[in-house]
Structure formats: structure tokens, C-alpha cells
Amino acid sequence: MNFDLTEEQQLVVDSVRRFVKDRYDLEKRGGYMKGKRGFSDANWQSMADLGWLGLAFGEAEGGFGGNQIDVMLVMEEFGKGMVVEPFLASVVLGGGAVKRGGTAALREALLPGVIDGSHQLALAMSEEQSRFDLNDVLTSARDGGDHWIVNGQKSMVQNGGSATHLVVSCRTAGGQFDETGITMLLVDANAEGVTRQSFPTVDGLQAAEIGFKDVRVSKANTLGGVGEGLPLLQAVVNDGILAICAEAVGAMEVLYKDTIEYTQQRIQFDHPLADFQVLQHRMVEMFMETEQCKSMLFRATMEVAGAGAQANRMVHALKALVGKQAIFVGESAVQLHGGMGMTEELRVGHFFKRLLVIDAMFGNTDHHLHKFAA
Amino acid sequence: MDIDLGPDDLAFQKEVEDFLDSNAYPSGTDYMAWRFGWFSKAAAKGGWDVPKWPVEFGGPGWTPTQHYIWQKAAATRQTPLDLPFGPVMLAPMLMQYGTKEQQERFLPDIRARKVNWCQGYSEPGAGSDLANLKTRAELSADGQHYTVNGTKIWTTAAQMADWMFCLTRTSDDGKKQNGITFLLFPMKQAGVEVKPIITLGGAHTVNMVHITDVKVPVEDRVGEDGKGWSVAKGLLQHERTGIAGISNSIVALEKLKGRAASVKRGTGTLMDDPGFRTKIAELEIDLLATEFTELRSLAAAAAGGAPGPASSILKLKGTDMQQRIQKLTMQAGGLFAAAWGGKKVGPSFARDGMSGYLASRAYTIYGGASEVQKDVIAKNVLGITGSRRSDR
Numbered sequence: 001m002n003f004d005l006t007e008e009q010q011l012v013v014d015s016v017r018r019f020v021k022d023r024y025d026l027e028k029r030g031g032y033m034k035g036k037r038g039f040s041d042a043n044w045q046s047m048a049d050l051g052w053l054g055l056a057f058g059e060a061e062g063g064f065g066g067n068q069i070d071v072m073l074v075m076e077e078f079g080k081g082m083v084v085e086p087f088l089a090s091v092v093l094g095g096g097a098v099k100r101g102g103t104a105a106l107r108e109a110l111l112p113g114v115i116d117g118s119h120q121l122a123l124a125m126s127e128e129q130s131r132f133d134l135n136d137v138l139t140s141a142r143d144g145g146d147h148w149i150v151n152g153q154k155s156m157v158q159n160g161g162s163a164t165h166l167v168v169s170c171r172t173a174g175g176q177f178d179e180t181g182i183t184m185l186l187v188d189a190n191a192e193g194v195t196r197q198s199f200p201t202v203d204g205l206q207a208a209e210i211g212f213k214d215v216r217v218s219k220a221n222t223l224g225g226v227g228e229g230l231p232l233l234q235a236v237v238n239d240g241i242l243a244i245c246a247e248a249v250g251a252m253e254v255l256y257k258d259t260i261e262y263t264q265q266r267i268q269f270d271h272p273l274a275d276f277q278v279l280q281h282r283m284v285e286m287f288m289e290t291e292q293c294k295s296m297l298f299r300a301t302m303e304v305a306g307a308g309a310q311a312n313r314m315v316h317a318l319k320a321l322v323g324k325q326a327i328f329v330g331e332s333a334v335q336l337h338g339g340m341g342m343t344e345e346l347r348v349g350h351f352f353k354r355l356l357v358i359d360a361m362f363g364n365t366d367h368h369l370h371k372f373a374a
Numbered sequence: 375m376d377i378d379l380g381p382d383d384l385a386f387q388k389e390v391e392d393f394l395d396s397n398a399y400p401s402g403t404d405y406m407a408w409r410f411g412w413f414s415k416a417a418a419k420g421g422w423d424v425p426k427w428p429v430e431f432g433g434p435g436w437t438p439t440q441h442y443i444w445q446k447a448a449a450t451r452q453t454p455l456d457l458p459f460g461p462v463m464l465a466p467m468l469m470q471y472g473t474k475e476q477q478e479r480f481l482p483d484i485r486a487r488k489v490n491w492c493q494g495y496s497e498p499g500a501g502s503d504l505a506n507l508k509t510r511a512e513l514s515a516d517g518q519h520y521t522v523n524g525t526k527i528w529t530t531a532a533q534m535a536d537w538m539f540c541l542t543r544t545s546d547d548g549k550k551q552n553g554i555t556f557l558l559f560p561m562k563q564a565g566v567e568v569k570p571i572i573t574l575g576g577a578h579t580v581n582m583v584h585i586t587d588v589k590v591p592v593e594d595r596v597g598e599d600g601k602g603w604s605v606a607k608g609l610l611q612h613e614r615t616g617i618a619g620i621s622n623s624i625v626a627l628e629k630l631k632g633r634a635a636s637v638k639r640g641t642g643t644l645m646d647d648p649g650f651r652t653k654i655a656e657l658e659i660d661l662l663a664t665e666f667t668e669l670r671s672l673a674a675a676a677a678g679g680a681p682g683p684a685s686s687i688l689k690l691k692g693t694d695m696q697q698r699i700q701k702l703t704m705q706a707g708g709l710f711a712a713a714w715g716g717k718k719v720g721p722s723f724a725r726d727g728m729s730g731y732l733a734s735r736a737y738t739i740y741g742g743a744s745e746v747q748k749d750v751i752a753k754n755v756l757g758i759t760g761s762r763r764s765d766r
Contacts, residue, residue: 129638131637132708155709156710177641199717202711202712268500269503276745279745334739339501339527343572343574344572344573344574349732352732356728360705361709
């Protein structure tokens with residue numbers, strides 16, 4: 001066992017760190033969010049040019065043959081700047097689903113576009129009634145011979161508005177909660193019968209409500225086996241959880257460091273706030289929990305990357321821990337910044353908002369605790 | 375000790391409920407007209423518009439039990455919006471420290487809700503350490519007026535206030551708590567500039583207020599020159615009791631239960647989730663206890679005047695519970711709570727889930743941050759002396 005990065009990995013980390021430092025501060029980020037797609041086209045192109053969009057894809061597909069560990073390294077650095085470009089949605093989730101479930105022909109047709117940034121993907125899995133249960137699927141795909149006919153509604157689809165292609169969980173057999181009978185389909189986002197309404201989320205990103213009305217999808221676009229989509233979706237969601245937890249760890253690090261800096265500068269009662277022991281202890285706890293989350297992140301990521309037997313269990317443990325402690329660190333950062341922490345002016349509040357959304361994505365702490373204990 | 379309501383209390387309860395029910399807001403009508411009408415009808419009942427005011431100033435002279443009955447009844451019914459700055463915070467200070475002339479001049483308009491007040495306390499350099507304030511008030515050579523210059527921050531509702539009660543520094547001699555003077559001045563004048571501060575929930579409730587060469591006649595000073603700190607502290611105790619909001623939390627918790635029961639989770643609802651139920655139960659138990667802590671505090675206040683240091687407990691417990699309710703409401707909304715900008719997705723309560731939660735984070739910061747409240751309890755209630763503390 002070792003925790004060292006390879007030379008290549010260290011180069012990627014350095015380059016992502018530089019990118020975040022150069023391209024991201026609160027003002028620049030606000031500017032990107034105002035863009036037509038809610039992020040910066042130039043940044044997206046840079047990510048493609050630097051090869052990051054291809055990190056986790058096989059060399060045959062034009063990628064670099066990396067795995068979840070490489071994604072983790074990128075996402076942790078992205079977390080320190082609250083990067084808004086849809087790396088998660090397009091590369092980890094959508095791209096991951098195609099990589100795992102697409103036929104050779106489909107992978108060949110689609111993934112080069114994901115890697116060069118010309119395609120953008122999104123994972124459409126949540127429905128209004130489904131809460132965090134991946135198997136709760138009402139959106140249906142009916143057999144139309146050489147194609148599927150998709151009907152239904154998906155909710156809170158990250159990057160759904162900008163996506164060129166959607167990965168959609170559909171019910172092809174069984175009842176609403178059945179674990180079999182779910183089929184994953186790749187749907188052209190501009191196909192006839194697809195309606196999309198994009199809107200901002202608390203963290204400054206974009207989500208969409210997406211409707212499907214008699215949408216024809218070629219059977220060649222089926223990802224994984226017919227009726228066997230749930231394990232595929234679960235694997236993709238696990239990758240997504242690893243990625244956002246890495247992002248969270250990056251954000252938590254910024255929060256505790258910003259808080260230490262602020263309390264050392266802010267004078268009240270003729271002393272820096274950091275002189276007060278009760279605040280010191282709170283900051284020590286923020287640091288401790290961030291490190292614990294990082295350890296759990298390494299553990300879960302390595303387990304999944306090594307296809308370990310404990311993979312699902314470790315992912316549940318990670319999401320349960322990170323959701324809880326990210327909120328603790330966020331709340332503490334705001335509390336110790338006092339009124340200033342409540343404003344849009346400082347970045348702590350923005351990191352906090354992103355962490356709230358991360359807790360709510362792919363199942364919150366309660367959900368994963370329950371799964372872990374089960 | 376007796377927990378049951380006597381026949382008089384039951385009669386009072388019915389009278390209160392009837393009053394509130396028969397004066398509910400008729401939807402679609404002029405809200406402000408209803409609001410003013412409501413307060414004047416409540417006044418006609420014998421001080422129901424100012425429940426906490428002493429009898430000699432027109433208050434109802436309720437027993438602690440009657441206050442409790444009123445709060446419970448009002449929490450589940452619609453009463454007019456009412457900012458605490460005039461009737462709850464400033465008024466008792468005018469009664470205690472103001473001149474007869476000031477009482478006659480300001481109290482009737484506060485009572486009729488004709489004049490809105492805001493609180494000029496915090497400054498960029500004076501948050502938890504309020505006594506560090508720097509807004510300067512210079513007395514003119516003839517001793518007739520002060521000239522005020524400085525900046526106040528986190529001023530709630532300044533954008534709709536007619537007057538500010540303002541802590542100013544008139545002297546730098548001695549302890550920081552000395553040399554503070556409590557002044558009143560109108561907001562709608564050239565030297566007062568209100569700038570909005572948008573907070574994390576996206577709302578505009580607080581402001582920065584720049585004060586430039588504002589002239590305040592000495593008649594509009596409350597208490598003596600340099601003795602404003604006593605007024606300020608007395609007022610904060612009133613602020614801290616009001617802040618607990620126990621009755622409202624009880625109602626909010628019931629609402630949360632209903633909402634959670636409407637959230638589907640598999641074939642059941644979120645209320646079938648043992649994890650969620652446990653958190654609701656813990657909250658409910660804390661509320662049951664805190665409700666009685668408030669009653670004990672009310673009884674003590676009725677016997678001895680000011681709410682006293684016990685109000686610090688209420689602020690800590692009350693704000694903690696309000697925050698937990700907001701957090702559970704956000705969590706009940708699931709990912710839908712992340713929708714922003716008025717987009718209508720998911721259950722209707724989820725839409726403002728995260729903004730409500732974010733706004734609630736200020737509860738443990740304003741009106742004396744929780745860390746400072748604990749220092750106050752350590753010193754004033756427990757008598758623990760120590761040097762590394764915020765109240766030196």
C-alpha cells in the first residue's frame with residue numbers, strides 16, 4: 001500500500017491547481033455562471049486541450065486509461081475553486097455510463113466527442129417521486145421494434161440544459177420499484193419529443209427538468225443489457241459519489257483555511273478572534289473532520305478502483321461521512337466569520353452552498369447511513 | 375406548581391382565540407389597512423397590542439400563564455407582521471431611561487405601529503464586541519445637539535425604517551463601555567444612506583447604513599451622555615428573549631411533520647424513515663423542555679422586571695431548534711431544495727428549503743453570537759471568572 005502519486009498524476013494535479021488559481025476567483029466564477037450555458041466555453045476547451053476530459057477513458061477510445069483515482073485528484077482541485085464546467089456530468093456520469101455500457105460502435109461514435117469537449121452529456125435519473133432511490137423509475141421505454149419509445153419526466157438533471165446527449169434510466173419491464181426491468185438509454189437531447197427547462201441551483205450550477213414524449217431511441221443506443229440497467233446506473237453513481245466527495249474535500253480544506261486566516265485577522269475584544277480557545281477548538285475540529293473525510297475518500301476510491309468486494313459499502317460510508325462533516329465545516333466557517341460569513345461578498349458562503357448541494361446529490365447522509373447499516 | 379389551566383385561564387384562552395379568529399386577515403383586502411385596524415382593536419381589548427408593556431404604560435398586565443396562552447394561540451393563527459425594534463426593544467428602554475417628554479412623544483406612535491424603528495448597533499469593527507463601536511457623536515459648543523458620523527452594519531429593515539436608535543461614541547476615556555451615548559434620529563434625511571446587503575439565502579433584510587454629519591438635538595438622547603451602554607444592554611436582553619421563538623418553532627415542527635409525511639420514500643413516506651423520525655423526536659423533546667424554560671423565565675420576569683440572564687439560555691436553545699427545523703425541512707426536500715431562482719420543481723415546500731436553511735445560519739450570529747452568549751452565562755449565571763473570555 002502506498003499513497004504516493006505517480007509522476008504523471010502529480011503533473012496533472014499541478015496543472016489543475018494552476019488552472020484553478022488562474023481561472024477561478026469569486027468574480028471570475030460569477031462571470032462564467034452568467035454565460036449562455038452557465039459555464040465558460042473557454043475553460044471547457046482548455047480542459048479538453050489539457051487532456052483532462054479523457055483522463056478516465058481507455059486509450060482505445062482516445063483517453064489516457066486512468067481510473068477513479070485520477071478523477072479524484074482532478075475533482076479535489078476543482079473543489080477548491082468551485083469549478084462550474086460540467087466535468088462531473090459529462091465525463092464522470094454520462095461518459096462513464098457510455099464507457100461502461102455502450103457497444104464498441106457506440107463508444108467509438110461518442111466518446112471522442114466527450115474527450116474533445118464537443119459533446120456534452122448528462123445523467124437523467126431522478127424523478128419527482130424517486131427521492132434518492134435509483135430503482136424508483138416511472139419513465140418508460142416501450143419496445144417499438146428497432147427502437148425504443150420513451151415517455152416520462154426526469155428532474156434535477158445536472159447540466160441537462162447544455163447537454164447534447166442524455167443518459168436516461170427507463171423502465172422496460174416490471175413495477176415502479178423493481179430492481180430489474182430498468183434499461184439505460186443514450187438519448188439525443190435534441191430529439192423530437194424531448195423538452196428541457198433549465199434553471200439555476202443554489203450552488204450556481206444549472207439543472208433541468210426534462211420531459212420525454214414518444215421519443216424514438218435506436219436500440220443501438222442501449223447501454224448495458226435490456227432490463228439490467230440498475231447495476232450499471234449504480235456503478236456510474238458510485239463514480240459520481242467519489243467525484244463529488246473529492247470536490248467536497250477540496251472545498252472543506254478551503255473553508256477551514258479561510259476561517260483560520262479570517263479569525264487571525266479579525267480583532268474583537270482587543271484580540272484576534274483566533275485567540276479565543278473555543279474558536280480554536282472549533283477550527284481544530286474542522287481540520288480533523290476534513291482529514292477524516294479525505295481518508296475515507298482515499299479508502300473508498302481505492303476500493304472502487306481496485307474493484308474490491310467492499311466497494312458499495314465504502315461508497316455508502318464515504319457519502320454518509322462527507323455529507324455530515326461538509327455541513328459541519330460549512331456551518332462552522334459561516335459561524336466563525338460572523339455576519340460576513342452570511343454575505344455573498346466572501347467566498348465561504350459560496351463553498352457552503354456547494355457543499356449543501358453535494359450532500360443532497362446521489363442520496364444524503366441519512367440515505368447512505370441507512371444503506372450502510374442495512 | 376400546577377400545570378392545569380384554571381377556569382379564569384380557560385376563559386381567557388377562549389377570549390384570545392375568539393379575538394384572533396374573528397380578526398383574521400380577509401384575503402384579498404388591503405393588508406396595511408387590516409394591520410392598523412388589528413392593532414387598534416387589540417388596543418381596545420386593554421393592551422393586547424403591547425402584551426409585554428407594563429400596565430402603567432397601557433399594557434395588559436397579564437400573568438405568565440396568560441402570556442403563554444397568548445403566544446400559543448397566536449403562533450397557530452395569523453397576526454399582523456410586527457418588527458420588534460419599536461414595541462419590543464426600544465419601548466421598554468424609553469420607559470426605563472427616557473424622559474416623560476420622550477415617552478409621550480414616541481410611545482404612542484410605536485404602539486400604533488405608525489413609526490418603524492431600526493437598531494443602529496453593530497459596526498464593521500464592532501460585532502460580538504459591540505462596545506468597540508466607533509460611530510462618533512460630537513456635542514456642539516452650546517450643548518444643544520450632537521453631530522453623528524459613522525457606519526452601522528447588519529441593520530435589519532433599515533430600508534423601511536423611519537427612525538433609528540443608535541449607539542454612538544461620545545468619549546474615548548476609560549473603559550470602552552463608558553463614553554457610549556444612545557441617540558434617536560430620523561432615517562429620511564440627507565446624511566443617512568442605506569445600502570442593501572444580500573445574504574446567502576438571497577434575501578435583502580439587512581443593510582449597511584452610512585451616517586454623515588447627522589444633527590441630533592440633545593432632547594433625542596436616551597439616558598445620560600456616556601451612559602448609553604446600560605440602555606444598550608437592557609435592550610439586548612429584550613432582544614434575546616424575543617429571538618427564541620419557541621411557540622413558532624412548535625408550529626413549524628408540526629408543519630415539518632406534515633411535509634415529511636407528504637414526501638414519498640419508496641412505498642411509504644419520509645416519516646416512515648427511522649433516521650428522520652428520530653431527529654424529529656429529538657427536536658420535539660428539546661422543544662417540550664424549552665417551552666417550560668421560557669415559562670419559568672416569564673414567571674421570573676413577572677416577579678422581578680427584566681428577563682434576566684436566563685434569557686441567554688433561551689436564545690441559545692431557541693435558535694438551535696429553529697436551525698434544526700430549517701435543516702430538516704431542507705433535507706426533507708431532498709435534491710429539490712437545491713432549486714434556485716423561483717423554479718417550480720418538486721414539492722412546493724422544498725423550493726425555498728436551502729434558502730430558508732441558509733438564512734437560519736444567522737440566528738446564532740445576530741443578537742449576540744452563541745459563543746458570546748455562553749460567555750455571558752459562564753460569568754453572570756455560573757459566576758465563573760476567567761480572563762480569556764469575550765466580556766472582559
